[in-house]
Amino acid sequence: MQKINSILVANRGEIALRIMQSARSMGIACVAVYTEADRDSPHRRFADQAILIGPGPVGASYLDAEKIVQAALDAGVDAVHPGYGFLSENADFASACAAAGLIFIGPRPDAIALMGNKAAAKGKMLQAGVPCVPGYEGAEQASEALKTQAARIGYPVMIKAAAGGGGRGMRLVSSEADFTSSLELAKSEALSAFGSDEMILERAVQNPRHVEIQILADVHGHVIHLGERDCSVQRRHQKVVEEAPSPALDPALRARMGKAAVEAARAIGYLGAGTVEFLLDESGDFYFLEMNTRLQVEHPVTELVTGLDLVALQISSAEGAPLSLEQEEVTLQGHAIEVRLYAEDPGQDFLPQAGVIHRWHSPKGAGLRIDAGIATGQEISAFYDPMLAKLVAHGRDREEARQRLVAGLQDCHLFGPTTNRDFLLQVLQHPEFAQGAATTDFIGTHFDAPPEKELGSEDLALAAALFLRGQQESSASKSGVTKELLGWSSQGALHSRLTLQGSSGPVLVQVQQNGSEMMASIADKRHTVCFDAAEIRLDGRRVDLRGQLILGDNLFVALGDRQFQVTLQSAGASDDRGEKSGEIRAPMHGNLLEICVAAGDRVAAGDRIAVLEAMKMQHEILTYNAGVTRFIHAQSGAQVKLGDVLVEIEVEETE
Incomplete structure (x- = not known):
């Protein structure tokens, strides 16, 4: 057994922080790596030491194995933890660490290489008797040959990058007419992401659930599972919501799937933490999908229902320690649900967003856990994955966990790049999800490219009032006027005209103010906004205002059910770009x-x-x-x- 005293975390963002928190609790020193684009990142500041490894693009930094190994040697660490993504499932990187005398906190290189190729992994699972989806995993990769195989399998068919994961290099093809163009896109994306455009084909399992089993293995050949996670709520094959346990599993099915996952891990001599992913159809049959030879993004839900620290267990396994518990000692307590907060715009087909975070408010509440790697003032770069944070809630049962997560999201806000926060609230509050009935078709069926939510006259009235109130408070602080006198004038009611640029173009708002009450007129609509000491009321109803920020001519507003931004348009400003201009x-x-x-x-x-x-x-x-x-x-x-x-x-x- 080799004691680990120091670790370099070969990753960034929330996962780098997550790993360092567990390592530090074990008395282990932590070294971070960062890029020019990540100079202001929280993971750099949290570490005991941080090493610059290059510019922003991942190919010259986080994916450069030679730079990472050299940084570890320069720092004099005992071990390297890869996190997830980047080099976490790169067998050559694991081998390079070992060759440099560094402990790689993960499985052996041969296991990573085998399971990293979907074709080889599927062949091994078939040998081990693990059920697999019918498809094609052959060496012939010519477009026409793959098209012929797709016809043999039958449409709809899944095209998958053999070396891939995370939804990249993957396309669902419904008809032969779409096959060639989908294959070209999948190959291009796979080559860029994984350095290989080898593809496999699989029959598309209709309306399945995506259920994965968390396994742990030590160097002594002992393998256990920690139950399942349901990751069925996905968008473009990337997980959006994860929960443990799955609403679809009973103890008997859990035992069968857990046994298959353990057999899969044993078949490849696995070490450490890993995840065996399955598709579960409506009849209760399940099929091997892939094995992730690393920690998963969604590991917190397993930690919350088992009470175990998976990162600490990873480190102990890498040291050579035996597992500290037997299968029968694993118990699941309550329910946990996780959502991923992304910098993306659901109103523009979930287009990723970049820019400066003007304010980040992390919620607090009973049963809430927030794993975030962001901070106010930080710039979200286009170089990296758009995931910003994970919000996780634990409760005595599924409904309590769901309600706690809804409350947490309502109190969460980020002003800057557009996020999917409102979309996540809609998902969690949808009746089908609330009933535990969501499958992998859930988002495509109910939320296919949600339209941008246009601002109503009530939103614009509130925005105009907040703009004017902000201007008055700023002037009052400079002149010494008390808040009680804001909006009062010896000449009677104050009249203001504001042109606000919202989601659907410029809108004129005329405001008449008497003290703390404002009457906003927008075309033929009239709304009253009243400010008092404790709250704001709009047409007599309390406004569920969770946060606001005026930044120059921009106003950011966070309500309990939605966020929006408006701009105070200067006279003569216009926008004739885009679709009208060509x-x-x-x-x-x-x-x-x-x-x-x-x-x-x-x-x-x-x-x-x-x-x-x-x-x-x-x-x-x-x-x-x-x-x-x-x-x-x-x-x-x-x-x-x-x-x-x-x-x-x-x-x-x-x-």
């Missing part, structure tokens, strides 16, 4: 993988103009208009910023 602009910072048109090309509305890679995903940029391309302003391979003009189209006039 300018195709970058929707976010990122790497321009491809410009798909040339000057002089005729395009139709909806045609693909470019492909942009940002936040680990590829995004097709389409044109709103039909017309002719006149100017190409960017080249394939260029780094572009949000709002950069990529292509100009001479828009055809339509009646």
Whole structure:
């Protein structure tokens, strides 16, 4: 047994903090690595030592195994913990750590390599008697050969990156007509994310649940499981909500799935913490999906229902210690649910967002756990995954956990980049989820590209009142006027005109104020906003205001059920960009993988103009208009910023 006294965490954000917290509680010194883009990150500040490893792009930093190993050697640590993502499932990195005399806190390189290739992993599971989905895992990778195999399997079919995970390099194809284009996108995304465009095909299991089993194994060959997590609520094959235990499992099915997961781990001589993922169909049959040879994003729900620290157990296993408990000693207490807070805009097809966090408010409450790697003032970079934080709630039963998580989300707000906070609330409060009946089709069925929520006259009235109140308080603090006199004038009612830019264009709001009461007029609508010492009332109803921030001409508002932002528009300001002008602009910072048109090309509305890679995903940029391309302003391979003009189209006039 080799005692670990110091660890380098080869990761960033909330997972780096999570690992360092457990390590520090064990008396272990922690070393962080960071990039130029992460200079202000909390994980850098929390560590005992932090080492700069390069610029923002992951290929020159967090994915550079040589730099990470050298940083560990320079710091003189005993071990390296890879977290999840980046190099966590890279067998060559695990081997490089071992060759440098460093303990790799994870499984052996051969197990990582085997399970990291979906084709090889599936073959091994079939040998071990673990049920698998019918499909194709062969060496022939030509497009026509794969298309033939897809026809043999039968549509709908799943295209998956053999070396992939996390939903990247994966496409669901419903018909033969869509196969070739979907395969090209999946291969391109897989090559960029994993360095390999090898694909496997599987029959698409209809309306399944996604259930995974957490396993632990020590160097002495002892393997146990810690029950299951239900990760069925997904968007584009990426998990959105996770919970433990699954509403779909009874003790008998849990025992069968747990036994299959343990057999899978034993078949490859596994060490440490890992997850065996299954698809569970409506009949109760389950099929091996993949094995994640690392800690999972959703591990907190297992920790909350078992009372175990998975990171501490990982470290102990890496030291060579035997597991401290037997299978029969594992008990599940209560229920836990986790949601992932992302920097993305549900109103724009969940487009990833970047920018400065002007305020981050982390909620507190009974049964709540917040794993976050962000702070006020930090810039969210387009170089990394858009996940910002995980909000987890534990309760005596599922409903208590759900209600606690809803309350936590209502009190959570981030002002800056748009997040999916409101969308998560809608998911948790949907009757189908509340009943525990959600499958992998849940979001696609009920929340397929939610439209941007337009601001109503009540929202705009509240925003205008908050703007005016903020201006008056600022002036009062400079002049010494007390709050009781805000809005009062010897000349009678105060009249103000504000033009607010919301979700659907500029709106004129006229406000008449008498003391603490404001009457806002928007077209033919009238609303009264009243400020008193303890609360704000809108048309007589208490406003559930959780937070507000005025930053220049921008107002951020967080209510219990939604967040929104409005801008105080200056006189003469206008916005004629975008679909009306024919300018195709970058929707976010990122790497321009491809410009798909040339000057002089005729395009139709909806045609693909470019492909942009940002936040680990590829995004097709389409044109709103039909017309002719006149100017190409960017080249394939260029780094572009949000709002950069990529292509100009001479828009055809339509009646």
